[in-house]
Amino acid sequence: MISAKAKNELDKLLRGNQNFVNGTPTAKNMCLETLRKFAFHQEPYACVLTCSDSRVVPEIIFDCGIGELFVVRVAGITAGPNIIESIEYAVKKLQVPLLILLGHDDCGVMKYAKDHYPEETEDFKSIMSCVYPALEKEENVTCHNYFAKQHTIWVEDVLLEKSKIVKNAVDSGDLYIAKCHFNHDTGVVELL
Numbered sequence: 001m002i003s004a005k006a007k008n009e010l011d012k013l014l015r016g017n018q019n020f021v022n023g024t025p026t027a028k029n030m031c032l033e034t035l036r037k038f039a040f041h042q043e044p045y046a047c048v049l050t051c052s053d054s055r056v057v058p059e060i061i062f063d064c065g066i067g068e069l070f071v072v073r074v075a076g077i078t079a080g081p082n083i084i085e086s087i088e089y090a091v092k093k094l095q096v097p098l099l100i101l102l103g104h105d106d107c108g109v110m111k112y113a114k115d116h117y118p119e120e121t122e123d124f125k126s127i128m129s130c131v132y133p134a135l136e137k138e139e140n141v142t143c144h145n146y147f148a149k150q151h152t153i154w155v156e157d158v159l160l161e162k163s164k165i166v167k168n169a170v171d172s173g174d175l176y177i178a179k180c181h182f183n184h185d186t187g188v189v190e191l192l
Contacts, residue, residue, distance in 0.1 A: 006097040006176035009045045013100065014189065016063030021187040029065030037067070044070040047090035049155070050102035051077050051109070056182055058102065061189060070094060076109030077101060077151070078130035079158045088165040091175055099159075099166075099175060102189070103152035104182040110144040110151060130158075149192055152179050 002010070019025050047070040048058045058064070058071050070090040074083050090096045112124065113131040121128055134154040135147070156177050159166045169175035179192040 001173060002176040003097060003173050009098045010100075010176070010178055013046065013062045013064075013098075014191075017061055017187075017189045019063040020061050025060075025063045027059075027063050027065040029067065031066075034066045042067055042070070042094065044068055044090070044094060044096055046070070046098040046100055047072065047087055047094075047096045048100040048102055049074075049077055049079075049083065049087060050100075051075060051104055051107060053104060053107065055184060056102065056104045058100075061182060061187065070096060075124075075127055076107060076113075076131055077103055077155055078109070078127050079155050079162070080126060080130055084159065084163050084166075087159065088163055091169050092165050095174070097175060099177045101152050101155050101177060101179045102182060103148045103180070105145050105148070105184045107144065107148045110148045114144050114147055149181050152181060153192055155179075 016027075045068060049072045050056050050058055052073045052075045058069055062069070072083055072086045072090075074080070087099065091099070109124075109127060109131060113128060113135060116128070117132055117135045131151060134151045137150070137154065156179055159177070160170065166175065170177060180189050181192055182189050
């Protein structure tokens, strides 16, 4: 169940995405003055776990500025121990009410995993160990964009299973997890 606070923040981000799509950004807090305001503290209203892909920049696609988002980026939005702990920090210490899991089209990690599954690859072992289990759940995946969406959904399960902090916050209604997908062709962030 989504709290009023989390719903407000999610709505704000989706409106910001519409600004991005329409080419009418409104974020004003992208200057040194804003940075100085947050020099000794931060008050982000959402945590975003997304891919390291250079085309996926949450602050831009959600029309946000300095201090608004706590962004955790990793190839393929994989949920290894350091990533989980970064999210836990945002939930426990910064008390964000909203966690966005943001997958995207044309993800190189999803393509690589789909092309190499189930072989153990010499490269990217840690990343593949986080992605392959989602492929095991999805038989006959032919489209890597479809797989990217399924992987984003699966990451929520991983977080709830591996993090007591995240699970307790969700169970108590203090945290809402929104699973989203970014379409490179339209610029739209869709809720999954």
